[in-house]
Amino acid sequence: MKAKKIGLADTTFAKVDMATIAIEIIRKKSNAKIIRYTVPGFKDLPVASKKLIEEDNCDIVMALGMAGKAPIDKECAHEASLGLQTAQLMTNKHILEVFVYMDEAKTDKEVYQIASNRTLKHALNALALLKGKTELSKYAGMGKRQGKEDEGPYKVR
Amino acid sequence: MKAKKIGLADTTFAKVDMATIAIEIIRKKSNAKIIRYTVPGFKDLPVASKKLIEEDNCDIVMALGMAGKAPIDKECAHEASLGLQTAQLMTNKHILEVFVYMDEAKTDKEVYQIASNRTLKHALNALALLKGKTELSKYAGMGKRQGKEDEGPYKVR
Amino acid sequence: MKAKKIGLADTTFAKVDMATIAIEIIRKKSNAKIIRYTVPGFKDLPVASKKLIEEDNCDIVMALGMAGKAPIDKECAHEASLGLQTAQLMTNKHILEVFVYMDEAKTDKEVYQIASNRTLKHALNALALLKGKTELSKYAGMGKRQGKEDEGPYKVR
Amino acid sequence: MKAKKIGLADTTFAKVDMATIAIEIIRKKSNAKIIRYTVPGFKDLPVASKKLIEEDNCDIVMALGMAGKAPIDKECAHEASLGLQTAQLMTNKHILEVFVYMDEAKTDKEVYQIASNRTLKHALNALALLKGKTELSKYAGMGKRQGKEDEGPYKVR
Amino acid sequence: MKAKKIGLADTTFAKVDMATIAIEIIRKKSNAKIIRYTVPGFKDLPVASKKLIEEDNCDIVMALGMAGKAPIDKECAHEASLGLQTAQLMTNKHILEVFVYMDEAKTDKEVYQIASNRTLKHALNALALLKGKTELSKYAGMGKRQGKEDEGPYKVR
Numbered sequence: 001m002k003a004k005k006i007g008l009a010d011t012t013f014a015k016v017d018m019a020t021i022a023i024e025i026i027r028k029k030s031n032a033k034i035i036r037y038t039v040p041g042f043k044d045l046p047v048a049s050k051k052l053i054e055e056d057n058c059d060i061v062m063a064l065g066m067a068g069k070a071p072i073d074k075e076c077a078h079e080a081s082l083g084l085q086t087a088q089l090m091t092n093k094h095i096l097e098v099f100v101y102m103d104e105a106k107t108d109k110e111v112y113q114i115a116s117n118r119t120l121k122h123a124l125n126a127l128a129l130l131k132g133k134t135e136l137s138k139y140a141g142m143g144k145r146q147g148k149e150d151e152g153p154y155k156v157r
Numbered sequence: 158m159k160a161k162k163i164g165l166a167d168t169t170f171a172k173v174d175m176a177t178i179a180i181e182i183i184r185k186k187s188n189a190k191i192i193r194y195t196v197p198g199f200k201d202l203p204v205a206s207k208k209l210i211e212e213d214n215c216d217i218v219m220a221l222g223m224a225g226k227a228p229i230d231k232e233c234a235h236e237a238s239l240g241l242q243t244a245q246l247m248t249n250k251h252i253l254e255v256f257v258y259m260d261e262a263k264t265d266k267e268v269y270q271i272a273s274n275r276t277l278k279h280a281l282n283a284l285a286l287l288k289g290k291t292e293l294s295k296y297a298g299m300g301k302r303q304g305k306e307d308e309g310p311y312k313v314r
Numbered sequence: 315m316k317a318k319k320i321g322l323a324d325t326t327f328a329k330v331d332m333a334t335i336a337i338e339i340i341r342k343k344s345n346a347k348i349i350r351y352t353v354p355g356f357k358d359l360p361v362a363s364k365k366l367i368e369e370d371n372c373d374i375v376m377a378l379g380m381a382g383k384a385p386i387d388k389e390c391a392h393e394a395s396l397g398l399q400t401a402q403l404m405t406n407k408h409i410l411e412v413f414v415y416m417d418e419a420k421t422d423k424e425v426y427q428i429a430s431n432r433t434l435k436h437a438l439n440a441l442a443l444l445k446g447k448t449e450l451s452k453y454a455g456m457g458k459r460q461g462k463e464d465e466g467p468y469k470v471r
Numbered sequence: 472m473k474a475k476k477i478g479l480a481d482t483t484f485a486k487v488d489m490a491t492i493a494i495e496i497i498r499k500k501s502n503a504k505i506i507r508y509t510v511p512g513f514k515d516l517p518v519a520s521k522k523l524i525e526e527d528n529c530d531i532v533m534a535l536g537m538a539g540k541a542p543i544d545k546e547c548a549h550e551a552s553l554g555l556q557t558a559q560l561m562t563n564k565h566i567l568e569v570f571v572y573m574d575e576a577k578t579d580k581e582v583y584q585i586a587s588n589r590t591l592k593h594a595l596n597a598l599a600l601l602k603g604k605t606e607l608s609k610y611a612g613m614g615k616r617q618g619k620e621d622e623g624p625y626k627v628r
Numbered sequence: 629m630k631a632k633k634i635g636l637a638d639t640t641f642a643k644v645d646m647a648t649i650a651i652e653i654i655r656k657k658s659n660a661k662i663i664r665y666t667v668p669g670f671k672d673l674p675v676a677s678k679k680l681i682e683e684d685n686c687d688i689v690m691a692l693g694m695a696g697k698a699p700i701d702k703e704c705a706h707e708a709s710l711g712l713q714t715a716q717l718m719t720n721k722h723i724l725e726v727f728v729y730m731d732e733a734k735t736d737k738e739v740y741q742i743a744s745n746r747t748l749k750h751a752l753n754a755l756a757l758l759k760g761k762t763e764l765s766k767y768a769g770m771g772k773r774q775g776k777e778d779e780g781p782y783k784v785r
Contacts, residue, residue, distance in 0.1 A: 010768045015782045017769030037761040038768045040753045043709070043725055047716035048761075054720060072729070075706060078232060081200070083713035085240035088204035089247060090717060092211060097200055101229070112784040125197045133194040133208075140167050140195045141174030154172045156269040235389060238357070242397035245361035246404060249368060254357055258386070282354045290351040290365075297324050297352045298331030311329045313426040392546060395514070399554035402518035403561060406525060411514055415543070439511045447508040447519075454481050454509045455488030468486045468579040549703060552671070556711035559675035560718060563682060568671055572700070596668045604665040604676075611638050611666045612645030625643045627740040 004130045005033045007052030007061035013041040014066035015108075016115040018098065022062055025123045032127070042067065042099065043076055046083030049095045053087075060126050061095045064119060069103045077101070094129055098122045100147070118147035161287045162190045164209030164218035170198040171223035172265075173272040175255065179219055182280045189284070199224065199256065200233055203240030206252045210244075217283050218252040221276060226260045234258070251286055255279045257304065275304035318444045319347045321366030321375035327355040328380035329422075330429040332412065336376055339437045346441070356381065356413065357390055360397030363409045367401075374440050375409040378433065383417045391415070408443055412436045414461065432461035475503045475601045478523030478532035484512040485537035486579075487586040489569065493533055496594045503598070513538065513570065514547055517554030520566045524558075531597050532566040535590060540574045548572070565600055569593045571618070589618035632758045633661045635680030635689035641669040642694035643736075644743040646726065650690055653751045660755070670695065670727065671704055674711030677723045681715075688754050689723040692747065697731045705729070722757055726750045728775070746775035 006026055010019040019036055026032055035056045037048045042065030049061040063084055067077040077099055088095050100115040125146070128135040143151035163183055167176040176193055183189055192213045194205045199222030206218040220241055224234040234256055245252050257272040282303070285292040300308035320340055324333040333350055340346055349370045351362045356379030363375040377398055381391040391413055402409050414429040439460070442449045457465035477497055481490040490507055497503055506527045508519045513536030520532040534555055538548040548570055559566050571586040596617070599606040614622035634654055638647040647664055654660055663684045665676045670693030677689040691712055695705040705727055716723050728743040753774070756763040771779035 010765075012764050012767040012770055012772035014769045015771040015779060017781070019765075019768055035761070036765055038764040039722070039757065040724070040750070040764070040772065040774070043713070044722060046713055047720065047722055050717055051720055051761075072702075074229075074232075075702075076709070078236065079706065079709045079713060081233070081236045082239060082710060083717065085200070085203055085236060086243065086714065086717055089207055089240065089243055092204065092208055094196070094201060094204055096197070108782040109784045112782045122197070129196065133192070133205075136169050136195040136197070137167075137176075137193055139169040140176055141171045142169055143172040144169035144197065146197070151172060153174070154265040154269045156266045231386075231389075235393065238390070238393045239396060242357070242360055242393060243400065246364055246397065246400055249361065249365055251353070251358060251361055253354070279354070286353065290349070290362075293326050293352040293354070294324075294333075294350055296326040297333055298328045299326055300329040301326035301354065303354070308329060310331070311422040311426045313423045388543075388546075392550065395547070395550045396553060399514070399517055399550060400557065403521055403554065403557055406518065406522055408510070408515060408518055410511070436511070443510065447506070447522075450483050450509040450511070451481075451490075451507055453483040454490055455485045456483055457486040458483035458511065460511070465486060467488070468583045470580045470583040545700075545703075549707065552704070552707045553710060556671070556674055556707060557714065560678055560711065560714055563675065563679055565667070565672060565675055567668070593668070600667065604663070604679075607640050607666040607668070608638075608647075608664055610640040611647055612642045613640055614643040615640035615668065617668070622643060624645070625736040625740045627737045 003031050003033050005035060005056065005058045006126055007049065007056060007058035008034060008036045008064065009045045009048040009052060009061060010036070010038050010064040011041050011045065012038065014064070016066065016112055018064040018115055018119045021116055021119045022064065022123045025120050026127065030127050042080040045080055046087045049084065050087040050091060053091045053093050060093060060130055062098055062122060062126055063095050064098045066100045066102060066115065096122045096126055114147040121146040160188050160190050162192060162213065162215045163283055164206065164213065164215035165191060165193045165221065166202045166205040166209060166218060167195050167221040168198050168202065169195065171221070173223065173269055175221040175272055175276045178273055178276045179221065179280045182277050183284065187284050199237040202237055203244045206241065207244040207248060210248045210250050217250060217287055219255055219279060219283055220252050221255045223257045223259060223272065253279045253283055271304040278303040317345050317347050319349060319370065319372045320440055321363065321370065321372035322348060322350045322378065323359045323362040323366060323375060324352050324378040325355050325359065326352065328378065330380065330426055332378040332429055332433045335430055335433045336378065336437045339434050340441070344441050356394040359394055360401045363398065364401040364405060367405045367407050374407060374444055376412055376436060376440055377409050378412045380414045380416060380429065410436045410440055428461040435460040476527065476529045477503045477505050477597055478520065478527065478529030479505060479507045479535065480516045480519040480523060480532060481509050481535040482512050482516065483509060485535065487537065487583055489535040489586055489590045492587055492590045493535065493594045496591050497598065501598050513551040516551055517558045520555065521558040521562060524562045524564050531564060531601055533569055533593060533597055534566050535569045537571045537573060537586065567593045567597055585618040592617040631659050631661050633663060633684065633686045634754055635677065635684065635686035636662060636664045636692065637673045637676040637680060637689060638666050638692040639669050639673065640666065642692065644694065644740055646692040646743055646747045649744055649747045650692065650751045653748050654755065658755050670708040673708055674715045677712065678715040678719060681719045681721045688721060688758055690726055690750060690754055691723050692726045694728045694730060694743065724750045724754055742775040749774040
């Protein structure tokens with residue numbers, strides 16, 4: 001199989017270099033080619049992701065961003081997120097949204113760990129999605145989480 | 158009539174394997190062909206649903222997802238929902254949104270039952286929609302519900 | 315003039331059979347042809363309306379839906395409403411949004427009356443819009459309401 | 472120069488006949504041709520505006536609407552506003568949103584005056600935009616307002 | 629290399645002449661050609677930005693706007709922001725959103741300084757983005773801010 005191309009769109013706004021974390025795991029687990037595109041903030045990620053797909057022929061993109069603690073930051077993340085939805089529908093390619101909120105945890109260290117774990121797990125998701133539509137079906141409904149421990153399925157029987 | 162194709166887009170984030178519930182009832186009630194596509198979370202469902210329609214020629218899709226309890230989870234579901242709206246309008250095909258909120262009920266068991274019932278009833282809705290535009294007209298205004306008991310129409314006369 | 319086609323998209327979720335109310339008044343006031351399309355809930359109305367326009371050549375559509383009392387119901391109505399906006403812009407046809415909120419009034423009977431009155435008045439609006447761009451201009455700024463009494467214009471002179 | 476065409480989309484919901492105010496000032500200040508399109512409410516304005524541009528070749532449109540006092544009215548205005556954004560991007564023409572909120576002032580008279588002033592000033596904006604991209608540059612950053620007094624620029628030096 | 633074209637879309641609503649600040653720094657740091665487009669308010673910026681790209685062949689656009697202090701102003705900024713997302717996805721060009729909120733600081737002078745600093749830094753971002761996809765990668769995850777001091781990356785090791 002021809003090597004796949006994975007686009008990594010990241011930001012200077014983030015306080016963690018998420019792309020480098022993604023690059024490390026992708027290189028370790030696959031022979032995928034990586035194209036990086038760094039933009040100022042997460043509102044610049046949707047068009048960057050679309051350009052990675054349409055100008056660089058990426059098969060999938062990870063949109064890596066961090067949102068600040070103010071309400072306006074959440075609104076901005078919401079707008080970026082809607083842009084990512086539209087970009088995916090215009091290209092028929094997945095753009096995995098890997099967003100971290102700076103108030104998801106109390107300490108800088110914990111937020112860093114969330115960012116790192118979420119990036120890592122979504123990099124693996126990207127590799128799985130490149131393999132086919134049912135590659136993740138064995139985990140369907142299993143309460144998988146990125147950035148924290150898996151919750152697992154409801155135990156109701 | 159040629160067998161119809163039903164797409165099932167589901168997630169590893171959910172805590173119930175909703176697709177398997179859908180597959181069971183669809184197989185029992187029809188000879189429709191089923192194509193499954195499992196993605197990480199519900200924000201990945203819109204493009205997955207569109208790909209099921211455009212790459213696999215599905216006639217209708219069920220987008221099966223579960224949302225967590227935090228406000229950000231509701232925002233994410235809202236974004237996914239808007240993506241599903243756009244995906245339907247771009248393809249002129251129905252994508253039935255079968256979303257369950259983890260705080261819809263108090264116990265895991267009740268949430269599981271809602272997920273199961275909603276999936277089942279929307280699978281039947283999908284089969285009805287495949288039959289034609291007026292197949293459901295006999296139930297119009299009848300207060301039908303998915304995930305819980307039907308409410309029935311207002312009794313005002 | 316060739317008879318116009320009016321699409322009626324309605325739902326099984328609603329607790330009032332709004333389409334039947336619309337059909338009655340349209341038949342009484344015009345020779346328009348009516349095409350009906352019943353879907354499960356109001357999130358299914360945008361694509362149904364677009365299909366009525368593009369597959370059945372409807373000249374205008376009434377999207378008839380009811381929203382429940384929970385906050386999530388309002389969010390869903392908001393999503394459906396945005397879908398209806400996009401559907402109109404993609405087709406250059408009006409899709410009159412005839413939505414009723416189950417908490418608009420205190421008793422079932424009052425909600426029923428709102429649904430009935432709103433459907434009736436918007437059916438007349440649909441017929442007027444089919445006649446031309448200035449058919450309603452004589453009522454411009456007159457504080458017309460659907461579902462309740464007209465408010466009339468400000469009396470400031 | 473060939474006379475420009477200005478579209479005026481207005482509503483029967485509004486309690487002020489804003490289009491007539493716009494017509495008066497446009498006629499006084501220009502030889503632009505005016506095409507009017509009256510619809511029931513402001514959610515009908517986006518497609519009406521797009522039709523004015525695409526069916527009647529309007530060079531610019533004023534979307535004239537009023538929003539009620541309830542939260543749902545604001546939500547509706549928000550939906551209409553997003554529709555107007557999309558309509559502009561689909562046509563590459565300006566659609567000036569001239570919306571008035573019925574709770575912007577305490578008395579009917581004041582709301583009327585806001586509606587009148589906002590319509591008037593935006594009609595002048597429409598005429599300026601028709602002249603070219605830098606026609607308004609002399610007022611850039613000057614704190615111009617429609618519906619009330621200009622605020623002027625910050626005085627910080 | 630052929631000189632690039634930078635579009636500057638600005639408003640008469642703003643209380644700071646942000647475009648002039650941008651012009652000064654762009655002229656000082658590059659030989660880029662500048663095309664300006666002044667519109668009434670920030671809701672007019674998305675289509676103005678798209679016109680700068682499609683009619684004037686701008687390679688990148690800065691959308692310069694200021695939002696008032698009322699909740700409705702934030703809603704309007706949100707709508708404009710979504711329009712900018714769509715405009716970028718329709719053109720595959722960056723439109724840097726340079727929005728300032730009038731309540732970001734307590735005094736007029738501070739808001740002016742935020743507007744000035746944000747405009748300046750985003751002008752430099754625009755020049756960097758014109759150079760290529762990895763021009764900003766050396767600053768990825770470095771907690772860069774526009775309008776205030778950089779925060780820097782998390783120090784967790």
